[in-house]
Amino acid sequence: xxxxxxxxxxxxxxxxxxxxxxxxxxxxxxxxxxxxxxxxxxxxxxxxxxxxxxxxxxxxxxxxxxxxxxxxxxxxxxxxxxxxxxxxxxxxxxxxxxxxxxxxxxxxxxxxxxxxxxxxxxxxxxxxxxxxxxxxxxxxxxxxxxxxxxxxxxxxxxxxxxxxxxxxxxxxxxxxxxxxxxxxxxxxxxxxxxxxxxxxxxxxxxxxxxxxxxxxxxxxxxxxxxxxxxxxxxxxxxxxxxxxxxxxxxxxxxxxxxxxxxxxxxxxxxxxxxxxxxxxxxxxxxxxxxxxxxxxxxxxxxxxxxxxxxxxxxxxxxxxxxxxxxxxxxxxxxxxxxxxxxxxxxxxxxxxxxxxxxxxxxxxxxxxxxxxxxxxxxxxxxxxxxxxxxxxxxxxxxxxxxxxxxxxxxxxxxxxxxxxxxxxxxxxxxxxxxxxxxxxxx
Ligand code: DOR
Numbered sequence: 001x002x003x004x005x006x007x008x009x010x011x012x013x014x015x016x017x018x019x020x021x022x023x024x025x026x027x028x029x030x031x032x033x034x035x036x037x038x039x040x041x042x043x044x045x046x047x048x049x050x051x052x053x054x055x056x057x058x059x060x061x062x063x064x065x066x067x068x069x070x071x072x073x074x075x076x077x078x079x080x081x082x083x084x085x086x087x088x089x090x091x092x093x094x095x096x097x098x099x100x101x102x103x104x105x106x107x108x109x110x111x112x113x114x115x116x117x118x119x120x121x122x123x124x125x126x127x128x129x130x131x132x133x134x135x136x137x138x139x140x141x142x143x144x145x146x147x148x149x150x151x152x153x154x155x156x157x158x159x160x161x162x163x164x165x166x167x168x169x170x171x172x173x174x175x176x177x178x179x180x181x182x183x184x185x186x187x188x189x190x191x192x193x194x195x196x197x198x199x200x201x202x203x204x205x206x207x208x209x210x211x212x213x214x215x216x217x218x219x220x221x222x223x224x225x226x227x228x229x230x231x232x233x234x235x236x237x238x239x240x241x242x243x244x245x246x247x248x249x250x251x252x253x254x255x256x257x258x259x260x261x262x263x264x265x266x267x268x269x270x271x272x273x274x275x276x277x278x279x280x281x282x283x284x285x286x287x288x289x290x291x292x293x294x295x296x297x298x299x300x301x302x303x304x305x306x307x308x309x310x311x312x313x314x315x316x317x318x319x320x321x322x323x324x325x326x327x328x329x330x331x332x333x334x335x336x337x338x339x340x341x342x343x344x345x346x347x348x349x350x351x352x353x354x355x356x357x358x359x360x361x362x363x364x365x366x367x368x369x370x371x372x373x374x375x376x377x378x379x380x381x382x383x384x385x386x387x388x389x390x391x392x393x394x395x396x397x398x399x400x401x402x403x404x405x406x407x408x409x410x411x412x413x414x415x416x417x418x419x420x421x422x423x424x425x426x427x428x429x430x431x432x433x434x435x436x437x438x439x440x441x442x
Pocket of ligand 1: 325341
């Protein structure tokens with residue numbers, strides 16, 4: 001049975017003792033069985049192998065973790081909640097429930113709402129709704145350019161002061177190099193990341209899937225790899241020039257990953273994230289004109305899928321993030337060229353990512369690192385670590401729990417997942433935000 005609990009955010013001193021846990025803290029490398037963790041109010045009070053050897057504290061609620069993994073709450077730093085403007089696709093409430101069900105305690109939201117998050121009033125609205133209706137922590141990105149039109153910077157300093165965690169025009173690239181240079185300069189001064197949807201629109205030329213043999217066979221227009229790579233190459237040069245923190249959203253091509261690897265070797269402040277669909281699927285998933293496999297950047301060739309896995313393995317790709325993009329049936333049940341780009345991902349991120357562990361490609365520590373402290377560092381969030389005094393955001397994971405994805409059972413308002421019917425191993429059993437359980441399974 002699945003249960004959600006609305007966070008009260010008034011949890012001042014209540015103590016919860018998590019016993020019998022495999023405690024994993026990806027940053028420090030802690031991995032102990034039979035461990036305990038104590039939360040007090042919204043903070044982690046203590047944790048360790050022997051914490052409850054003399055019993056749990058009087059008055060504390062006890063949660064037996066059943067030997068499962070208790071780790072820092074997961075982050076997904078690339079999600080689209082459609083509020084304001086397209087609440088029929090997703091609201092902050094439904095999207096954050098979907099996050100909680102996926103074990104995610106902090107999301108960074110993309111600003112391509114209607115209206116765009118390009119001034120402090122829209123940002124304030126979002127923050128208010130996040131407190132009123134959200135189940136998890138919500139860190140909004142603001143837009144780089146007004147209306148995401150690409151030609152005039154937003155009031156970036158004011159937006160940072162009001163709580164924007166960074167800037168992006170995601171959904172759209174910043175095509176103008178001069179505007180991008182200015183944004184990076186401002187980002188460097190303000191100490192926040194500038195995140196790019198790396199796509200040269202002229203090279204994409206209206207394509208609706210990956211350029212390659214599948215597109216040729218289907219008679220569809222393709223988006224070439226170079227469309228992503230030229231923007232990443234340009235931006236890395238600009239990041240070097242400005243000293244900015246530059247982040248590549250949903251990286252998908254071998255060429256762009258190679259560029260990020262080189263930038264890191266040079267010591268530049270360049271990071272990248274990849275979405276599970278880009279390391280689980282390739283463009284053959286689009287055969288049969290499956291619009292549920294249409295997203296931007298598109299599913300790429302097998303060589304790119306392998307490159308994403310290698311990028312995650314060697315740390316070139318810092319984070320796993322879903323690009324959770326809810327779309328209603330009407331937007332998807334049309335021809336490939338007309339269908340909306342995007343798939344939902346919050347509820348399947350953890351399980352799909354754990355396959356990298358089950359298949360022996362990556363360690364549990366490294367996979368969890370890509371969903372905890374590493375994405376936290378990209379958006380400068382106080383999250384993703386087991387530390388005394390840190391926010392009590394936690395995820396309890398059974399890595400071996402087998403379950404089958406059924407789209408109609410997803411908690412997102414939109415059901416556009418290409419993974420319907422797929423059986424996966426591993427899931428979140430409990431999600432704790434600020435010391436309060438917001439989701440429990442089973
Ligand atoms: O597939 C996508 N969908 N890619 C994006 O960059 C935007 C997103 C959306 O907003 O639906």
